[in-house]
Amino acid sequence: MSTTWEFRKGACKEYELLLEDYLNRALGSAETAAAEQHLRACAPCRAAFDNAAASARLMRLAGPSEGPGPAFARTVMARIRAAEDRVADRMGVWQPLVRFGWRFAASATLVLGVLVTYDAGWVRPAQRDLNGTRVTAMTDIFAPDPGKAPASRDEVLMMEAEVTHGN
Amino acid sequence: MAASAAALTLPLDRKARREEDRELVRLSQSGTESAFEELVRRHQQRVFALVGGILRRPEDVEDVAQQVFLKAFLGIKRFDQRAAFSTWLYKIAVNECWDYLRKKKVRPLVYEADLSDEQVSRLDGIVSAERPPEGPNTRAEARELLERMLAALPEQDRQLLVLKEMEGFSVQELAEILDLNVNTVKVRLFRARGRIMETYRRRADAQSKAAGVAAAQKKG
Secondary structure (H helix, E strand, C coil), X not given: CCCCCCCCCCCXXXXXXXXXXXXXXXXXXXXXXXXXXXXXXXXXXXXXXHHHHHHHHHHHHHCCCCCCCCXXXXXXXXXXXXXXXXHHHHHHHHHHHHHHHHHHHHHHHHHHHHHHHHHCCCCCXXXXXXXXXXXXXXXXXXXXXXXXXXXXXXXXXXXXXXXXXXX | CHHHHHHHXXXXXXXXXXXXXXXXXXXXXXXXXXXXXXXXXXXXXXXXXXXXXXXXXXXXXXXXXHHHHHHHHHHHHHCCCCCCHHHHHHHHHHHHHHHHHHHHCCCCCCCCCCCCHHHHHHHHHHHHCCCCCCCXXXXXXXXXXXXXXXXXXXXXXXXXXXXXXXXXXXXXXXXXXXXXXXXXXXXXXXXXXXXHHHHHHHHHHHHHHHHHHHHHHHHC
């Protein structure tokens, strides 16, 4: 490779994809022929392709980074178990509180249900008469006592006199 | 490792492995820890490669890789197997790498994008040879030079190139992991390849011109 190479800014845009596939030997025979034909005819593309091929060679030579040691999987599993234990411990501290919370919520729901049922009047049948009409539970203090109602005009006058003169 | 990576690229083998992965995932979801451990063994190499390819900090790779598998374990019950387990796992790895870099407020390790005259000469020997000499020294040398050349690239292009050429990920895999179109990945790879050689070519040209001037002066 000559060091008097003149760098040009890239290949023809419409050929970049084809040349990348050509570099990776991922083309069929017809496309390979088309790529080769273009490379023969186009100097910037040829230069770009030489560049790409050289860098690919260099990168393959550099090789992959180091892999994990033989104990890696065991270390990962140990870390996972430790994390699970931590979660279990954390749950252990809060578990009684969580259980109490659930019980409290269940009791509260039950009590609320009973109260709502009571308020709906299911447990107060005495407040309804046999015909289903509603009767008032309170007595009217201003209503006349039927036992003390005057029977004649004289009795009315007598009652008036009692009220006016105080007994 | 290179042999196992090559084996992974065989379509039939991949299909069989994917089926085995599905079964292991099902077992893991039902609480079988040994099945998850097997998944770790099967994918640790590639997760390491992916994390290493993004972070370029060997000292941090193991810790982040462990974190990736821990997250996968915690989330495996929610994994619906619509995508391959490997794709799902690699996405976790990419996100974990970016989280890690953000939390640590560091950039992936990059060198100065410049080469000395000596480095250019060494690189010329490596790049121009049709079959470059292989060995630990050549590899270490190529790696060092490459790190400098990669510094000239934007972050995502650098990752694409490293994952494709050095860590053995396919274009399809890269597109899935990084949520990019396959053709976009190919074009970006092609451009990135050209760009990393730019530093080298410029230096090589300058060196050649200087040598020419020196020779002319000697003659004169």
